[in-house]
Amino acid sequence: MKKRKLDMILERLEGFAAPDPRLEQYATPAPIASELLYSALLRGDLEGTVCDLGCGTGILAIGAALLGARSVGVELDCAALKIAKENARSLGVDVEFVRGDVASICLRNVTTVIMNPPFGAQKGSLGDRAFLRKAMEICEVIYSIHNAGSEGFIRRFVEPCKVEEVQKIAFPLKRSFKFHSKEVKIIEVELYRIFCR
Ligand code: SAH
Numbered sequence: 001m002k003k004r005k006l007d008m009i010l011e012r013l014e015g016f017a018a019p020d021p022r023l024e025q026y027a028t029p030a031p032i033a034s035e036l037l038y039s040a041l042l043r044g045d046l047e048g049t050v051c052d053l054g055c056g057t058g059i060l061a062i063g064a065a066l067l068g069a070r071s072v073g074v075e076l077d078c079a080a081l082k083i084a085k086e087n088a089r090s091l092g093v094d095v096e097f098v099r100g101d102v103a104s105i106c107l108r109n110v111t112t113v114i115m116n117p118p119f120g121a122q123k124g125s126l127g128d129r130a131f132l133r134k135a136m137e138i139c140e141v142i143y144s145i146h147n148a149g150s151e152g153f154i155r156r157f158v159e160p161c162k163v164e165e166v167q168k169i170a171f172p173l174k175r176s177f178k179f180h181s182k183e184v185k186i187i188e189v190e191l192y193r194i195f196c197r
Contacts, residue, residue, distance in 0.1 A: 001066060001067065003034050003038050006034045006037065006038070006063060006066060006067070007030050007031055007034045008030075009066065009091065010030035010033050010034060010059055010062070010063055011030040013030075013057065013058065013059055013062065013087045014057060014083050014086065014087055015027040015057050015083075016056065016057055016080060016083070017079065017083065018079065020077065023076065023077055023118065024118030024119060024120075025056060025077070025080065026116070026173060027056055027057055027059060028059050028060060028116045028145065029171065029172055030059070032145070032169055032171060032189075032191075033059045033060055033063050034063065035167075035169065035191065036060065036114060036143050036145070036191055037060065037063045037064060037067055037114070038067075039143065039165075039167075039191070039193065040064075040112060040114065040141075040143050041067050043141075043193075045111070045112045045141050045143070046064055046067050046068060046069040046112065047068075047069070047111065048069075048070070048109075048110075048111030048112065049069070049070045049071075049072065049109055049110050049111050049112075050064040050069040050070065050071050050072070050110070050111065050112045050113075050114055051071075051072045051073075051074065051107060051110045051112070051113050051114070051138070051139065052064070052071070052072070052073045052074065052113075052114050052115060053074055053102045053113055053115040053117065053131050053134060053135060054074065054075060054076070054102055054115060054116070054117055054118065054131060055073030055074060055075045055080075055081075055084055055097065056075060056077075056080050056084065056116075057080055057083040057084050057087060058073055058083070058084030058085075058087045058088060058095065058097070059087075060073075060114045060115070060116065061073035061084070061088075061095045061097070061114075062084070062087055062088050062091065062093055062095055064114060065088070065093040065094060065095050066091070066093055069112075071094075071095045071096070072095070072096045072097075072098060072107070072110070073095055073096070073097045073098070074097075074098050074099075074100050074102060074105055074107070075097070075098075075099060075100075076099070076100070076101050076102070078099060081097055081099055084097055085097055102117075102126065102130055102131055102134050103126060103130045103134065105134070107134075107138045108138070110138045110139040111139060111140055111141070112139055112140065112141045112142070112143065113134075113135040113138065113139045113141075113142045113143070113144070114142075114143045114144075115131055115135065115142070115143070115144050115145070116144070116145040117131035117132070117144065117145075117146075118131070119146065119147050128144075128146060128150075129157065131144070132144065132154075132157060132158060135194075135196075136158060136161055136194075136196055139196060140195075140196050140197045141193065141194070141195055141196065142158075142161070142192070142193070142194040142196065143191065143192070143193055143194075144191075144192045144194065145171075145189050145190070145191055145192075146189065146190050146192060147187075147189060147190070148168065148187070148188035148189055148190055149190075150190060151163070151166055151190065154192060154194075158194050158196075161194050161195060161196040162194065162195045163192055163193070163194050164193045164194065164195045165192070165193040166190050166191070166192055167190065167191040168188060168189075168190055168191075169188070169189055169190070169191055170186050170187075170188060170189075171186070171187050171188070171189040172184050172185075172186055173185045173186070173187050
């Protein structure tokens with residue numbers, strides 16, 4: 001499947017109906033999801049089992065399945081999971097969705113983790129550390145989206161895993177919460193490829 005086609009399919013997926021600020025529920029915009037997924041596809045990282053930690057409404061997990069991966073999505077929030085399942089069903093793709101907390105879930109035989117974890121900006125949010133910790137524990141390669149300016153922290157935090165690539169991308173953040181003043185705010189984020197084995 002061409003990247004443009006993937007983009008168009010992912011663009012039509014349902015997002016969060018009532019995003020929860022404490023869980024930092026920001027859906028990844030379709031062009032960024034396809035950038036991440038294509039980057040993984042071209043490096044052969046979608047060949048085994050792919051796990052989306054904090055899968056939300058499923059855009060990354062579903063995209064990975066569309067590109068041929070065996071795909072698993074883990075999410076704490078039942079309402080988001082319900083939308084993710086419906087999104088997968090509407091496209092006829094097979095994704096295993098699991099309800100669980102990233103901090104404590106047991107997962108095996110995962111080759112690649114793909115994720116857009118909470119950045120830890122909201123009070124009560126688990127933040128990206130727990131997500132990175134779990135990813136390092138279970139997989140060989142991580143594709144993860146973080147706040148701009150995180151590189152120093154990420155490099156130190158993931159040791160002995162190695163940051164192999166950092167790509168800077170503009171992330172259009174749609175107005176989802178009352179405390180957002182603009183309809184769309186562009187923030188800069190970084191897409192990491194982290195090699196663990
Ligand atoms: N992967 C989706 C959603 C990203 S937003 C996408 O790319 O569009 C981050 C997601 O992590 C939210 O859906 C949130 O509910 C989930 N989340 C936050 N804390 C979690 C936890 N402890 N365990 C599992 N999921 C969690």
